[in-house]
Structures are given as C-alpha cells and as structure tokens.
Amino acid sequence: MKIAIPHSLLYYYYFPLWDTFFKELGFEVVDTGPTTKDILDKGSKAAVSDICAPIKIFTGHVIEGLNMADYVFVPRFARIKKPEYFCPKFMGLPDIIEGTVEESKGRVISPIINEKNNENISSPKIYEMLAEMFGFSHREIRLAMRKAEEVFKRFKNLMHKGLSCDKALDSYRGGRWEEDLKKVKKDGDITIAVLGYVYDVYDSFISMDVIKKLEALGVNIKTFEMIPQEVAYDNLKHYRKRLFWTFSNRVLGAGLHYLKDPEVDGIIHVTAFGCGPDAIVGRFLQYESDVAGKPFTTLRVDEHTGEGHMVTRIEAFVDMLRRKKWARVSEVL
Amino acid sequence: MKVSFPYMGSAIVYKKLFEFLEHEVIMPPKPTQRTMDLGVKYSPEFACIPLKMVMGTYLEAIEKGAKVLVTSGGHGPCRAGFYGDTHRNILKSLGYDDVELIIFDAPQDNWKAFFRNVQKIRNGVPWHKVINRMYTLYRFVQKLDELEKMVQKIRPYEVNKGQTTQVWNQIQEKFDKIKTRKELYRVYEECKQMLLSIPTRKVEEKDIIRVGIVGEIYVVMESSINFGIEEILGNLGVEVERSLYLFEWINDNLVPWILRPKRFKEIIKKGQRYIKILIGGHAVETVGHIIDFKERGFDGIVHLMPFACLPELVTQSLIPKISKEVDIPILSLPIDEQTGKANMLTRIEAFVDLLKNRKKGETKEVFIDNIQEHVQEERVVMV
Numbered sequence: 001m002k003i004a005i006p007h008s009l010l011y012y013y014y015f016p017l018w019d020t021f022f023k024e025l026g027f028e029v030v031d032t033g034p035t036t037k038d039i040l041d042k043g044s045k046a047a048v049s050d051i052c053a054p055i056k057i058f059t060g061h062v063i064e065g066l067n068m069a070d071y072v073f074v075p076r077f078a079r080i081k082k083p084e085y086f087c088p089k090f091m092g093l094p095d096i097i098e099g100t101v102e103e104s105k106g107r108v109i110s111p112i113i114n115e116k117n118n119e120n121i122s123s124p125k126i127y128e129m130l131a132e133m134f135g136f137s138h139r140e141i142r143l144a145m146r147k148a149e150e151v152f153k154r155f156k157n158l159m160h161k162g163l164s165c166d167k168a169l170d171s172y173r174g175g176r177w178e179e180d181l182k183k184v185k186k187d188g189d190i191t192i193a194v195l196g197y198v199y200d201v202y203d204s205f206i207s208m209d210v211i212k213k214l215e216a217l218g219v220n221i222k223t224f225e226m227i228p229q230e231v232a233y234d235n236l237k238h239y240r241k242r243l244f245w246t247f248s249n250r251v252l253g254a255g256l257h258y259l260k261d262p263e264v265d266g267i268i269h270v271t272a273f274g275c276g277p278d279a280i281v282g283r284f285l286q287y288e289s290d291v292a293g294k295p296f297t298t299l300r301v302d303e304h305t306g307e308g309h310m311v312t313r314i315e316a317f318v319d320m321l322r323r324k325k326w327a328r329v330s331e332v333l
Numbered sequence: 334m335k336v337s338f339p340y341m342g343s344a345i346v347y348k349k350l351f352e353f354l355e356h357e358v359i360m361p362p363k364p365t366q367r368t369m370d371l372g373v374k375y376s377p378e379f380a381c382i383p384l385k386m387v388m389g390t391y392l393e394a395i396e397k398g399a400k401v402l403v404t405s406g407g408h409g410p411c412r413a414g415f416y417g418d419t420h421r422n423i424l425k426s427l428g429y430d431d432v433e434l435i436i437f438d439a440p441q442d443n444w445k446a447f448f449r450n451v452q453k454i455r456n457g458v459p460w461h462k463v464i465n466r467m468y469t470l471y472r473f474v475q476k477l478d479e480l481e482k483m484v485q486k487i488r489p490y491e492v493n494k495g496q497t498t499q500v501w502n503q504i505q506e507k508f509d510k511i512k513t514r515k516e517l518y519r520v521y522e523e524c525k526q527m528l529l530s531i532p533t534r535k536v537e538e539k540d541i542i543r544v545g546i547v548g549e550i551y552v553v554m555e556s557s558i559n560f561g562i563e564e565i566l567g568n569l570g571v572e573v574e575r576s577l578y579l580f581e582w583i584n585d586n587l588v589p590w591i592l593r594p595k596r597f598k599e600i601i602k603k604g605q606r607y608i609k610i611l612i613g614g615h616a617v618e619t620v621g622h623i624i625d626f627k628e629r630g631f632d633g634i635v636h637l638m639p640f641a642c643l644p645e646l647v648t649q650s651l652i653p654k655i656s657k658e659v660d661i662p663i664l665s666l667p668i669d670e671q672t673g674k675a676n677m678l679t680r681i682e683a684f685v686d687l688l689k690n691r692k693k694g695e696t697k698e699v700f701i702d703n704i705q706e707h708v709q710e711e712r713v714v715m716v
Contacts, residue, residue, distance in 0.1 A: 088613045088614065088647060095650070283423075
C-alpha cells in the first residue's frame with residue numbers, strides 16, 4: 001500500500017516520525033516533494049480564495065498525493081499541549097480537504113491528534129484508527145511508534161544543536177545525522193533571528209528561500225526550532241495568559257529569547273497573508289522589539305511569486321543592521 | 334467608575350447591566366465610519382474586523398470620558414480570546430495609561446481571576462441585590478429578543494415602508510428607561526401591541542421567503558458592520574432569522590451546563606456532521622444552524638464572516654459541499670473595512686431573486702413574467 005505524506009504544513013517538523021512509523025508498518029511512503037508552481041496552482045484553484053497560502057499549498061499537495069498513492073495522510077491537529085491548540089484551520093483540515101477536493105473521499109487517513117501533553121505526538125493511541133482501517137494489531141502499532149519516537153528525538157536534538165529544520169531533514173534523509181552539524185555556518189558578521197512557522201519559512205515557494213538568501217548575504221541565522229521549548233515558554237511567563245496556539249507560543253517565546261540574546265542584531269518575522277494567529281503574534285513581537293530597541297521587520301508572503309520585493313526588503317534590512325552595528329563598533333574604537 | 338464596553342447588537346442590554354451595578358455608564362456611540370477608521374488605523378493590519386471595530390469603539394468611548402472598559406475574553410482557538418490583550422497593548426502604546434481594561438475570560442480557565450473581576454465589577458452592591466437584578470436583566474434580554482424576532486417577521490410585509498424600523502427604535506428607547514421587572518413586563522406588552530398594530534399586507538404561505546443568517550457573532554449581531562443586512566432583506570420582502578440572539582447566547586454560554594437548553598447540543602451535533610470537532614469560534618454552530626434552518630423549511634442562508642476569520646474559513650471551505658448535499662442556496666459574505674455597500678446590495682438582491690425564482694419552481698416563466706411587468710412599467714412611464 002502506498003501512502004503519500006504531503007510535503008507541506010507540519011511535514012517539516014514531523015516527517016521523520018511519520019516516515020519511520022509508516023515504513024515500520026510496511027507502507028510504501030511517498031513524499032509529494034517540494035512545492036512546485038503546478039502544485040501551487042492546483043491548490044489555489046481548489047481552495048477558498050480568502051484562505052492563507054499554506055492551506056492552499058497543502059490542498060495542492062493533497063491533490064498531488066492522490067495521484068501518486070492510494071492514500072493521503074491528512075492528520076487533524078487539535079492539540080499537543082494543554083491548554084493550547086492549533087490554528088482552527090489545522091483542526092478542521094480533513095474537513096476542509098473533504099469540502100474542497102472531491103476525489104479525496106475515502107482515501108484520506110486522518111488520525112486526530114488530541115494529546116494533553118505529548119509534544120512529539122508519538123502516542124500509539126492516536127494511530128489506533130489504522131488498526132481498524134488496515135487490520136494491524138495494537139502491538140504492531142505500538143512497536144512501530146516506539147521506533148519512530150527514537151528517530152524523532154534524534155531529529156529534534158539536531159535542531160537544538162543549531163541545524164535549521166530543513167537541514168536536519170536533509171540529514172535524516174541522507175542518514176547522516178551528527179556529521180552535518182559541522183556545516184552550521186557561524187562566520188557571518190551579523191545575526192538575524194528568522195521567526196515564523198516551519199511551513200512558511202522552509203517552503204521555498206512561500207518564503208522564496210529567505211534563509212538561503214540571507215545566508216548568501218553573509219548573515220548568521222537563528223530560528224525558533226533551535227531553542228528547546230522550555231526556554232521558549234520561560235520567556236512567556238509575564239503574559240497574562242498564553243496564546244491559544246502551540247507554535248505561535250514558541251515563535252513568540254523564541255522571539256522574546258532572541259531579543260535578549262546579545263548575538264542577535266535583528267528579527268525578521270515571516271508570515272503568510274491573512275494568517276490569523278500571526279496578526280496577534282506579530283503585534284506582540286513588534287511591541288516587544290520596540291521596548292527592547294532591536295530592529296524588527298515583517299515579511300508577508302502569499303501565493304504570488306514575484307521575488308523582487310522580497311530581495312529588496314531583505315537587502316535593505318541587512319544593510320541597515322550592518323550600518324547600525326559598524327556605527328556602534330567604530331564608536332567603541 | 335466611568336464604565337464603557339464594546340458595542341454589539343442591542344447595546345442597551347450592556348448599559349442596563351452596568352446601571353444595575355450602580356456604575357456611571359459611558360454609552361459607546363453606535364459604530365460609524367469614523368469608528369472604523371480609528372480602529373483600522375491603530376489595529377494590526379491582519380486582525381479581523383471585529384477587533385478593529387471594537388478598538389475604534391474604545392477610542393471613542395475614552396474620548397467621551399470612559400475610564401474602565403469591560404469586555405469578554407473567550408476560550409478556544411479563535412483570536413477573540415486575545416482581543417483584550419491586543420487592545421490593552423495598543424492603548425498602552427497610545428499613552429492611555431489611566432484606562433483600565435477588565436477582561437472576563439471563561440471562568441473555568443481561571444476561577445481566581447474571574448472572581449477578582451466580578452468583585453471589581455460588582456461595585457459593592459450587596460449580593461442579594463445583584464442576583465435579583467441579574468435575573469431582571471435576564472428577562473430583559475429575553476423580552477427584547479422576542480420583540481426583535483417579531484420585528485423581523487413584520488418588516489417584510491409592512492404597508493408603510495420604514496415603519497417597523499421606526500417602531501423598533503421607539504421600543505429600544507422605551508426599554509432603555511426600564512428600572513424594575515414589573516415595569517419590564519408592562520412595557521413589553523405595550524411594545525408588542527405597537528408592533529401588532531403596524532398595518533401589513535397578507536401573504537400566502539407559498540410566497541413567503543425565509544432566510545437564516547449565520548456566522549461569526551460580531552458581524553451577525555452588529556448591524557452597523559453588516560450593512561443592516563436584516564433591514565435590507567426585510568425591505569426586499571424576506572423574513573429573517575439570525576442564528577444568534579443575545580438571550581440564546583447567554584443560555585448557551587453563561588447558564589450552568591445542566592440548565593442549558595437541549596437545542597444548543599442538538600445544533601452542535603448537527604454541525605459535527607461536517608466539522609468533526611469543536612474548532613473554536615462559531616464554525617460548528619454555523620454549520621449546525623445551516624442544517625437546522627433547512628430542516629425548518631428556510632429557503633436560503635446568508636453566511637457572514639469577518640475577512641480571514643480563522644474558524645469561519647473552515648466553514649466557508651465546506652459551504653459548496655453543504656449547499657449541494659443539504660440542497661439550500663448559501664451566500665457567503667466576508668466583511669472587512671473595504672467592503673462597499675453597493676456591491677453588497679447587488680449580491681443580496683441577486684440572491685433574493687434567485688430564492689424567489691427557486692420558490693416558484695419554473696425559472697423560465699418567471700423570467701417572462703418579469704419582462705411583461707417591465708414592459709407594462711415602461712408604458713406607464715411613457716404615458
């Protein structure tokens with residue numbers, strides 16, 4: 001049996017877990033591959049026009065996946081940490097797919113991820129629906145998940161040591177693990193924290209490879225996956241209440257962490273047009289950056305593919321940071 | 334305390350609440366273009382329209398002298414839960430340090446904070462009086478909603494255009510002056526008579542068009558932001574019912590679980606046919622109400638949502654499918670600060686035409702009828 005895992009949304013964060021799990025169960029796993037113009041177009045056509053680009057792209061990947069495999073994996077993300085949730089669009093993801101992609105009927109595998117406190121979503125309970133659908137025994141599912149969990153832990157470890165999500169994924173695919181850590185680039189003269197959800201930052205069609213572009217300009221990058229979640233949450237303590245959304249909390253927490261980090265010269269917030277949680281997160285980050293006196297900018301992206309504005313804005317921001325830093329350095333000298 | 338609050342729907346209810354608690358109430362002005370402009374100017378660009386409108390309302394209320402703003406938080410993954418914090422943040426950066434914002438979150442999230450807020454709001458009024466007055470307010474809302482439902486049933490058939498709306502405004506003024514429960518029942522009967530004495534034309538059951546309005550609470554309840562859609566539809570000869578009335582919202586959300594009416598649970602169950610779990614906001618209710626309206630024999634649905642509203646986007650994705658499977662026309666209208674009234678009017682009129690033709694069954698004949706009517710009208714003009 002072939003199962004396609006859409007190369008979109010939380011794929012970038014959880015792929016090693018799901019990949020290992022399904023392979024252990026004897027599935028043939030198909031990756032729908034990086035977003036292409038074709039996938040983008042298919043998704044934009046099927047989805048509601050006002051919805052955010054990541055969901056449109058996900059829809060495109062599902063359509064692509066349906067062409068490539070028997071089943072498509074569309075998990076319903078409710079929560080992985082009490083009392084937080086995912087964005088409502090994630091919670092209704094299989095419903096959205098059912099409503100917009102007609103041929104998905106009966107070919108979507110959508111376990112409900114509704115865990116009170118299991119960040120790596122490795123509880124076998126979640127996947128028990130596979131037992132009914134395909135006749136696996138509960139023991140088989142448990143064993144497969146245990147293996148997957150180990151792989152996921154190693155994967156997360158790589159990120160905490162300073163590899164960004166996409167590089168850690170490359171290491172996983174190549175089976176290289178720790179050797180890649182040497183490739184972490186640390187020789188740039190300025191450091192920028194690029195904050196945003198993995199599906200915005202690492203989808204080359206959405207973010208137009210903002211990280212690679214920055215690295216080419218000689219900038220060191222820090223992202224939110226490089227911080228253990230406890231540290232991110234520690235920074236949120238002074239808020240009256242946490243945000244509802246798990247990943248928004250981490251982005252915000254990481255932002256607050258990097259504002260205090262003397263190495264970091266500026267912050268770029270990557271966000272998709274019409275992203276609901278980010279309207280709030282962005283406002284909070286902007287406010288806190290003002291207070292901390294660090295430059296902050298927002299890169300808003302959508303399904304359009306003009307690259308010019310992005311390059312101009314990144315370059316301007318980097319130039320500004322450099323000038324600021326050199327001015328400070330020459331003062332000291 | 335000089336208290337104010339966001340404007341939504343029948344704002345006199347909130348005014349009454351704070352009057353009963355012996356506060357000095359600063360009545361926020363009904364939202365206008367200026368409110369919107371103020372709100373849009375100071376809010377995050379991609380926040381939804383309710384957040385911006387409420388922001389504008391706060392600024393206008395502060396201009397009028399409000400020192401305390403009271404609002405509800407919310408729980409679950411919709412953004413509304415952070416309106417309060419975002420507003421506080423913006424007010425602070427605008428330099429209003431002396432304005433206090435009291436946010437009521439769902440009590441089960443944080444009992445302590447909830448009771449601290451209650452104590453602040455209670456204003457030293459003895460508990461037995463509070464309970465008595467809250468019961469009066471509960472009935473107040475109920476009676477006002479009953480009258481509004483009557484208005485929606487009478488407006489399409491009024492003989493003198495605009496009379497019902499006029500009477501409705503008078504009713505609200507009368508309700509504004511009510512102090513006791515006894516008075517409430519008396520005024521209610523009086524108002525009911527006022528409504529019943531409006532001359533109407535008789536319409537046969539087969540010609541009645543009923544439209545249900547569903548969607549996110551703020552845009553459904555607040556007429557200044559939805560272009561007074563109920564009035565527009567009423568004037569086009571359509572009976573209207575909303576999915577949300579304040580009284581029902583109170584019953585569904587504030588009354589203890591055991592005492593809640595069964596209806597709410599049934600609506601949720603119907604909604605879960607399409608959205609399997611509760612995803613925050615009013616998405617599941619919206620779907621539930623669409624199905625419920627269909628089952629009650631309504632002819633069409635207008636779905637209102639703020640642009641980029643998180644939960645309602647899920648609903649919107651499902652609308653073509655629901656519309657087809659349940660067999661009911663649905664018009665989905667996203668609302669933001671840029672929507673023009675003419676565009677909205679055209680779409681609503683076209684939708685009502687569609688419903689009327691559908692009701693008559695034979696589109697072709699209707700078309701010919703209309704042409705003949707047109708021809709006759711033209712002749713009259715020529716003469």
